[in-house]
Amino acid sequence: MSDYISHDHEHDGIDRRGFLHCMAWAGTGLLWTVSGGVLASKTLAQIAKAGEPLPATDLSFLQISDSHIGFNKDANKDVTATFKIALDRINAMPTPPSFLIHTGDITQLSKPEEFDTFDEVLKSCRTKDVFYVPGEHDVLNDGGKLYRERYLKRVEAKGSGWYSFNKNGVHFIGLVNVLDLQAGGLGQLGDEQLEWLEADVKDLGTSTPIVVFAHIPLWAVYPQWGWGTSDSERALGYLKRFGSVTVLNGHIHQVLQKVEGNVTFHTAMSTAFPQPAPGTAPSPGPLKVPAEKLRSLLGLTSVQYKQGKTALAVVDSNLS
Amino acid sequence: MSTLTSRNKTIALLCAISCLNLSAFALAGDTKDAGTSKQNTIEIKDFAFNPQTIIIRSGEKITWTNRDEEPHTIVSVEKQFKKSSALDTDQTFTITAGAPGTYTYFCSVHPKMTGTIIVVKS
Numbered sequence: 001m002s003d004y005i006s007h008d009h010e011h012d013g014i015d016r017r018g019f020l021h022c023m024a025w026a027g028t029g030l031l032w033t034v035s036g037g038v039l040a041s042k043t044l045a046q047i048a049k050a051g052e053p054l055p056a057t058d059l060s061f062l063q064i065s066d067s068h069i070g071f072n073k074d075a076n077k078d079v080t081a082t083f084k085i086a087l088d089r090i091n092a093m094p095t096p097p098s099f100l101i102h103t104g105d106i107t108q109l110s111k112p113e114e115f116d117t118f119d120e121v122l123k124s125c126r127t128k129d130v131f132y133v134p135g136e137h138d139v140l141n142d143g144g145k146l147y148r149e150r151y152l153k154r155v156e157a158k159g160s161g162w163y164s165f166n167k168n169g170v171h172f173i174g175l176v177n178v179l180d181l182q183a184g185g186l187g188q189l190g191d192e193q194l195e196w197l198e199a200d201v202k203d204l205g206t207s208t209p210i211v212v213f214a215h216i217p218l219w220a221v222y223p224q225w226g227w228g229t230s231d232s233e234r235a236l237g238y239l240k241r242f243g244s245v246t247v248l249n250g251h252i253h254q255v256l257q258k259v260e261g262n263v264t265f266h267t268a269m270s271t272a273f274p275q276p277a278p279g280t281a282p283s284p285g286p287l288k289v290p291a292e293k294l295r296s297l298l299g300l301t302s303v304q305y306k307q308g309k310t311a312l313a314v315v316d317s318n319l320s
Numbered sequence: 321m322s323t324l325t326s327r328n329k330t331i332a333l334l335c336a337i338s339c340l341n342l343s344a345f346a347l348a349g350d351t352k353d354a355g356t357s358k359q360n361t362i363e364i365k366d367f368a369f370n371p372q373t374i375i376i377r378s379g380e381k382i383t384w385t386n387r388d389e390e391p392h393t394i395v396s397v398e399k400q401f402k403k404s405s406a407l408d409t410d411q412t413f414t415i416t417a418g419a420p421g422t423y424t425y426f427c428s429v430h431p432k433m434t435g436t437i438i439v440v441k442s
Binding site for chain 2: 075225
């Protein structure tokens with residue numbers, strides 16, 4: 001596959017072939033780093049070697065996403081096993097992350113026994129501090145009641161479960177965009193949550209690094225498949241004045257990233273099953289790949305903040 | 321006979337409105353005499369309702385079957401019939417059509433998925 005752009009119809013420097021090439025590289029390369037908009041590859045071994053204790057002012061955390069506990073179809077008949085592998089990788093890190101964030105779709109069908117399995121498996125993780133936002137699979141039949149009862153105990157959640165907290169000078173914001181969705185629409189934050197967000201960041205200095213995490217992407221990844229959030233522009237408007245904003249999402253089960261001004265958007269791999277690249281299949285949904293390739297398309301995301309640096313470093317690792 | 325308080329009147333009114341809204345459709349099995357045995361089927365496949373628009377007669381049943389590996393729901397846009405629970409692969413949901421009219425619905429999990437039921441007189 002050639003590296004040059006043969007059809008730049010949108011004058012944005014990328015064509016379909018180039019996009020697919022980039023996706024293939026992200027999937028098989030195990031890893032790539034985004035820092036200040038500059039893309040660089042790294043191996044997991046390089047990351048491990050760099051695992052010296054962080055200065056107390058720095059921060060390292062991990063994003064896991066879309067574990068879909070309870071899913072048992074051809075795309076992955078044992079999602080609990082691959083989730084365990086992801087946790088093993090976390091436990092093997094020479095420098096443990098300060099905490100985890102889970103960007104939703106903990107379960108496949110919001111069943112209590114699925115949440116039970118997730119909680120039980122998670123006990124094996126050395127890192128105990130976990131922050132959650134729900135995916136649409138976690139709020140299927142009860143509007144998220146069970147999810148909120150289980151996963152918001154250590155935060156001061158508002159409304160249907162949004163919240164913020166601070167760690168090492170970084171301001172984290174967990175948003176809910178999977179409830180009260182409207183016919184024909186996308187993910188949605190809603191007025192109440194947006195008003196809260198505006199007030200939440202109002203008194204923060206512009207040099208405060210911001211990390212926003214939510215399940216459905218807060219940028220228009222592929223609206224034809226519902227991969228976007230209808231009122232995300234308003235949310236991002238409240239964050240424009242900040243020098244560093246990192247937006248972490250799940251939902252689409254693949255790594256995509258975009259840098260827009262001071263905002264870095266990033267989506268994570270799933271620990272359960274891949275989904276097709278945007279527009280390459282009749283619909284989204286679980287993608288069956290040869291068994292030997294599956295783990296190369298599942299993974300987790302490491303994020304590091306070094307005090308004094310503008311952008312956070314985002315590194316994806318697969319489970320191969 | 322007790323007199324209705326203002327609060328009770330409000331509750332009674334809300335109940336009446338609710339019954340009217342839900343009377344357009346009834347869940348299959350709620351009534352033995354459905355009026356007809358004709359079955360209309362809608363397949364959910366590749367994140368779409370097929371057919372997207374269906375024309376049926378009052379009293380006929382409609383059954384959705386989920387053929388995707390993703391859960392889907394059937395929810396009336398105007399809350400005119402009771403919503404389904406999340407349907408896993410090969411699970412079904414059936415309702416019986418009531419009053420003539422046009423009813424739109426969607427999947428609350430994947431709201432891009434929409435469909436229309438047109439009910440005509442039997």
